[in-house]
Amino acid sequence: MINPIVLKNIGKTYFGSKIPAISDINLEVKKNEFLCLIGPSGCGKTTILKLIAGLEQPTGGTIEKPANVGMVFQSGALLPWLTVEENVAFPIYAKGGSKEKAEDITNKYVRMVALGELKLKYPRELSGGQKQRVGIARALASEAEVLLLDEPFSALDPITTDELHEYLLKVWGETHKTIVMVSHLTEEAVLLADRIAIMKDAALKNIVEVNLKRPRKEEDKKFLEFLEKIKQELISN
Amino acid sequence: MATRHYHHHYHFSYVTSKKRHFSSLLIVIAFITLILLALFRVLTPQNTVNLKQLSAEDLFFASFNTLFRLFVSYVFALILSVPIALFITKSKKTERIMLPITDIFQSVPILAFFPIIVLAFIKLQMIEGAVIFILFMAMLWNLVFSMIGGLKTIPEDILSAAQIYKIKGLRKLWYITIPSIFPYIITGSLLAWAQGWSLLIVAEALHSYIPNGTITQDPLGLGSLLVNAFYNGQNSVFLVSLTVMILLITLINFFVWQKLLHLAERYKFD
Structure with missing residues (x-):
């Protein structure tokens, strides 16, 4: 199975800035998988999404991606x-x-x-x-073929967010789309993703496989243990 | 039930509305061109109105002429302001160069070069053209600057969505850009018409700019009636003309601008 998205040594420095927004990113997104990009604000998560969407061009490296992508914006952009x-x-x-x-x-x-x-x-x-x-x-x-989600639920209340998580998983289950989602919430990433890409300081630090059975519940012991592990990864990196 | 009917009206209106809108635009442009040609041919600079015996018919034609001049000037200003505003905001570079230039243009008082324009149009036997040109110039900048303001407030996410879904060129202009700046077009239009009304008394009183000019050289309109009635001491004509003008402004405000301002609410981003 060919991976729909392949990023090789990708770098991006915005015009007028001396500091790169991302540097030397290598990432392959598998077909039908749900990948979450997490990390602190300003680490370059959204830049990666914009590069995949074709909204920005990389200053280094190569990107392989489908010609058509769909995107869900934080504001809705309706x-x-x-x-x-x-x-x-x-x-x-x-x-x-x-x-x-x-x-x-x-x-x-x-x-x-x-x-x-x-x-x-x-x-x-x-x-x-x-x-x-x-x-x-x-x-x-x-x-x-690919859906990109840029922190789509960050402006919503927790109950609505839970509801939308269910809708998103339902949609993903029915359509088998490849999903790349940016989030700043570790809980959200563990709940939804197959793999979590952890970013820090403009670099991709680690990619972690979420080997928890679905449907996942936030109160489960295994869920909490895994969540803690990801949080530790974020701090230690 | 009324709400459902309203929604139904817009139900999947895209494919048909595109053709309809473009053909309407062509019809409007053709209509205006025909009317203008007829106007330039039929209307003479001779104003035969006798201020001492002003009839209701004279007043009706004066109002009609004035409204028509304002309307034609507005349509021209509206059509031209879209490409100007788009060009200025095309990139940061064009904005840096063009904004100060247009700012100087709009600051130059239109009346400073009015006599030159009037003389040029009179030489071409186009008195109406002179009035329309003056009104057009007065209206244009209000629309241009309002549109620039609107173009700069289109949310980044909307432009990104357009880019992702490959909406470009005329399609983007028609389906994204124009609706996005619609509220700004309406406020700009309001200001443009206000500017037009206020310049009317100058634009229609042409004789004062022509050496040895007489009242007969003024095109018939509410503006020229007001000026000439005032200078000839015809107070009743002056008051009637002023009342008609205020009435027209009020009616247009009530039946056009208020409706459009209400409609514009639907086009505002959160």
Whole structure:
């Protein structure tokens, strides 16, 4: 099986800055896996995501990635003048898709994230969690092989975040997409990911396999032990 | 039920609306061009209105002419302001060079070169063109600077989403950029019209800029009526013209701007 994302010796220094945002990153993301990038603020997690998304170009190294990726943003990045279904359908129209195709795909993913009853609502009529579900559905509707999530739940309350974790796992289970998610919450990474890439000081320090059975529960002893191990990794690195 | 109907109206409107919007734009441009051609041909600089016996018909045509001049000037200003604002904000470099230049342009009082423009248009037998050009210049900068403000406030995530989903060129302009700056276009338009109304008395009173000019050289409009009534001591004509002007401004504000400002709320980012 070919890995959809391969980063080789990737470096990125932003224009006008002398300090690199990331340096010498080597990372392979396996097909259908859920990878979480964690680390303290400013360590370069989002830069890696932007490079994979094609929003930034590396200043060194090479990237292999699919031409189409879907992305879920922290802000949701929904267009306020469009309804839920129009927002979800947006990537399809952008590629010149037909109305019928857009309706089919949109209905499928809107239902998958349980937004069927809200599909004619505008973003301002939705809660933060509902907006993120629209963002997920839109990323899925792009029919991209890879989904990139940039701290999508960081602005939400814990109950909504738990709910969205369930939706995300459900979507991942049903679509078998490759997911790369940036998070600053270790608990979130252990709960969701197959592997956790730990970053610090613009470098990738370690990649840890999460060998916990699913569904994972935050109160389980093994979960807590694993969480502690990751936290120690973060501190020791 | 009313809400559902409203939503239904926008239900998957993309594919059809694109064609509809572009064809509407073409029709509007063709319509304006035709009207302008007719206007330049039919309207003469001769103003035959007798201030001492101003009829309701005269007042109606004066109002119509004034509104039409403002409208045409606004449409031209609106169409031109989009590429200007896009060009200025295209990159940090163009912004650094173009912003001070446009700032100087908008600071140069339009009236400073008004007589030159008037004379040039009179030579070309295009009095209407002179008025429209002056109003257009007065309106343009309000729209340009409002749009620049709007373009700079489009959230980074929205632009990133457009890039990821490969929405570029005209598609990006139509589906992302224009709706994103729509509230700014409306506020800019409000200011532009206000500027237009305030310059009307100068733009339509052309005779004062022509050597040995007479009132007959002024194009008929509310602005020229106000000025000429005032200088000729026709207080009743002055008051009636002023009342009609205030009434028009109020009606436009109520039926156009208030509605558009309300609509603009839907286009605002959180």
